Amino acid sequence: MISTTESVFALARNWSSAYRKALGQVSRDSSIALVDQGIVSGSRFVTTILIGRFCGAQQLGEFALAFQLSMLLVVAMEAVISTPYIIFCNRYDGKERTDYAGSALLHSAGLAGVAMALLALAAVFMSAGPSNSDFSDVIWILLAITPFIVLREFGRRFAFAHLQMGTAMLLDLVNAVLQITAIIWLASAGLLSATTALWAVGVAAGLSGIGWLVHEWRSFTFRFGKVIPDLVKNWTAGRWLFGSSVVASGTDTSIYWILAFSSGLTATGIFAACMTVVQLSNPVLLGLGNVLQPATAKAYHDDGIRAVKRIVKNGQLALGALMTVYLLAVILVGADVIAYLYQGAEYSGQEHTVIVLGLFVLVSALELSPNFGLRILEKTRPVFFIKVLETGVILTVIFLLAKDYGVLAIVYGLLSGAVVATIILSLMLFRTVDRPVKSVTESRLAGLENHK
Secondary structure, eight states: OHHHHHHHHHHHHHHHHHHHHHHHHHOTTHHHHHHHHHHHHHHHHHHHHHHHHHHHHHHHHHHHHHHHHHHHHHHHHIIIIIHHHHHHGGGOOHHHHHHHHHHHHHHHHHHHHHHHHHHHHHHHHHHTSGGGHHHHHHHHHHHHHHHHHHHHHHHHHHHHHTTOHHHHHHHHHHHHHHHHHHHHHHHHTTOOOHHHHHHHHHHHHHHHHHHHHHHHGGGOOOOHHHHHHHHHHHHHHHHHHHHHHHHHHHHHHHHHHHHHHHHOHHHHHHHHHHHHHHGGGHHHHHHHHHHHHHHHHHHHHHHOHHHHHHHHHHHHHHHHHHHHHHHHHHHHHHHHHHHHHHOOGGGOOOHHHHHHHHHHHHHHHHHHHHHHHHHHTTOHHHHHHHHHHHHHHHHHHHHHHHHHHTHHHHHHHHHHHHHHHHHHHHHHHHTOOOOOOOOHHHHHHHHHHHHO
């Protein structure tokens, strides 16, 4: 018994040491990044709770569907704009860097325009069907606020790329205060609904994003002759990552739609409530992720692939330790927290669901670091096929279990897919051989120019 206890304490000390080491290697601003992500996740959490309590599960389901659509836009921007910018911005100085930043800003504006056009088509299509006319109103509102969501998200990703964590935190703090204040006022006035909540989200994003742009305007110069070449370079670096993001986000979004069509908006709202509570770990996961990716890019540029592997290994140890502790908390009180926060009979009895979702969050945390490492090494093509495989596993498990397990089939599908992806990504990264620091993308573009 004594030896077992000593072994447990020794393991805890090793995890703690790895956690401190990982933070030290990632950035001195890690604590700010964690606070920043706490602000972002906290504002989303409070918004979800208030909608669920004051408007019911159906309205929460509508808001969750709209939020998932906005996340598709965010991950698309991250793949083809933000991540390539993180990879390449350290290779420019002075006017070249501000020109590249200006191109990225214009690219994000173009992406917002494309998204608005697609949302308009979706809204018109839904309006043609009387059964879906109510949700078409949500789509129209999402279309109207899309430019502001893109601007605000571009601002925080731009700050992360330059490790300006204080700027990102201020931007997110202003956004959170405005959004929560508006949501609370709407709730107190009896006006809160899925549609009015979306307006609150859009106004908050617009005001905070415009404020950030005015403050950072000198960081951008515009050479329109470079906009297309920079777009080609970003697409060359990010096209497979874009495919991976579309597959992953499409899977996440489709799960909500599967629930909506098979079990109704109430079931969708209950699932969203469970995910919201389980994802209270997001301040840690996404906060460290916001530092890990740019810091890994800088480490690779300075010291090569060995530094990348070191950061990934310590990141996995740290996140694994933290999420194991979090999983224990989810097992003990997760279902009770859901029942207490949402105060509705439909939200009770979710113990099995939250435990499996807690395991899913733990495994997803272990996937985070090797995913970032392979992105920085520009090994995005195999990552895409791994994401396709993960989606196939998820959908297969859902298909096999849906008849007998319902919502549980979805959470078991998510867990199974995450396990497969984490194992393969980790093996791929750590079996990558050392090679000189050289941009695969720039080599390909140079080859195309020579061929011409």
